[in-house]
Amino acid sequence: MSDEWVPDVLGEPFEQLTLPLGTDEEGEVVATLVRLLPSAAPFGGLFGDHRPFADVDVLYVHGWSDYFFQARLARYWADRGARFYALDLRKYGRSLRDGQTAGFITDLSHYDADIGAGLEAMGRSADGGGERRLVLLGHSTGGLTLSLWAARHPDAVSAVILNSPWLEFQLSAATRAAIAPMLGLHSRLRPLDLWPQVDAGFYSRAQTEVADPDDPVSINTVWRPEQTMPVHVAWMNAVIAGHTKVSAGLGIPAPVCVLLSARTVPPTRWGEDLTSADTVLVVDDIARASLKLGPSVTVERIDGALHDVFLSRHDARDQAYRRLDRWAMGMLRRH
Secondary structure (H helix, E strand, C coil): CCCCCEECCCCCCCEEEEEEEEEECCEEEEEEEEEECCCCCHHHHCCCCCCCCCCEEEEEECCCCCCCCCHHHHHHHHHCCCEEEEEECCCCHHHCCCCCCCCCCCCHHHHHHHHHHHHHHCCCCCCCCCCCEEEEEEECHHHHHHHHHHHHCCCCCCEEEEECCCCCCCCCHHHHHHHHHHHHHHHHHCCCCECCCCCCCHHHHHHHHHCCCCCCCCCCCCCCCCCCCCCEHHHHHHHHHHHHHHHHCCCCCCCEEEEEECCECCCCCCCHHHHHCECCCCHHHHHHHHCCCCCCEEEEEECCCCCCHHHCCHHHHHHHHHHHHHHHHHHHCCC
């Protein structure tokens, strides 16, 4: 693994590190770790670092058809003393190479290699231990991936924070259970067949409509297209297998915070209501599924929030950060 951190596309002081993961039938496979380190402690740390998260490492994982670009979220953690890291998983964003099938994977547990390489580069082990606490922060499919990982590595994680995690199939648990056997067979026979989907680009448009001109967000539309990347049958099978595991109960021992919009609006036509709701997931179903994550789960419903609550309109976004801050300070602040 290369140990050379280089400037990131987000600009200074963000840096990135390429994590080699071997090869597959499409060629070189890598993940990319992005970091934002906190500024030096007051007085050079002569009297210690008393910032609330000075002993915390945060690891962020993005969702489907996505990559890490949320500099504002990284600054929230670094301003409070945490070391913030984000993974662009294999075949996404910074890690996507020419000729690769974007985002494709057949089992979400394969991302253990990406996460493990990221933790190693952070100076950590997937087995836990050490003086610094690990906080997992996942959005959408990344929230599902990290939840499953946390259940398999219970000693490694101090807290899990999920931003609209994709924990259940949009067409209900009963539909998921009914189609899972057929989908599993289809994914083995013809894994790259396309899964039917309709995306008119309304979610991307909603984010543009509510963007804050005083704190703009720059998005690479090659890495995060306005209309979602093609969805393949084997990838959908991997996701639904993850949903099935969540439904059975994960037993994550660490406290979990789930941030969700207060409501869902189906994106069947463009309207102003799409700028103040989740148009991707059925949030009531996600709230119910969240209770299967572990014994300590807090669900925060945010009025007016988008699917990515931290990209919402100003008032809803501020509410999301206040809820995050209240929970994190209560659960993680050093005393």
